[in-house]
Amino acid sequence: NAAMCAMFIKGLVRAGSLPKALALYEQLKKRNSSAPDVIAYSILIKGLVDQHDLDKALELVDDMRQCAQRPDDIILTHLLEGCRHAGKYELGKHIFQEIVA
Numbered sequence: 001n002a003a004m005c006a007m008f009i010k011g012l013v014r015a016g017s018l019p020k021a022l023a024l025y026e027q028l029k030k031r032n033s034s035a036p037d038v039i040a041y042s043i044l045i046k047g048l049v050d051q052h053d054l055d056k057a058l059e060l061v062d063d064m065r066q067c068a069q070r071p072d073d074i075i076l077t078h079l080l081e082g083c084r085h086a087g088k089y090e091l092g093k094h095i096f097q098e099i100v101a
Helices: 002-013 017-032 037-051 053-064 073-086 087-101
Strands: none
Touching: 002 017, 002 037, 017 087, 037 053, 037 073, 053 073, 073 087
16 A cells, blocks of 8 residues: 555655665565555655755656656655755755746
8 A cells, every 4th residue: 555655655754764765665665565656756855855865856856757657746845845955956956847847
């Protein structure tokens, strides 16, 4: 169940176990029946942005798209926050145009 998986991922991220949350995400990705949903992606992307790992957060966005999921406004906000922290303003503009368009 996607909601249950998102709850586990959220709990791991809140407990400071982002690597374990990412490992769980990788396991879920391998199972077609419990693929991560937008909420799980959002939680992971926020966790990565908070850790200043924008590159890995962007990789998750690519994974999302490969799973036929589209980033929502919340994910866009997380990514823009990551670009601001990294001083990558042009990348932020590009991401905004790509997701909003």
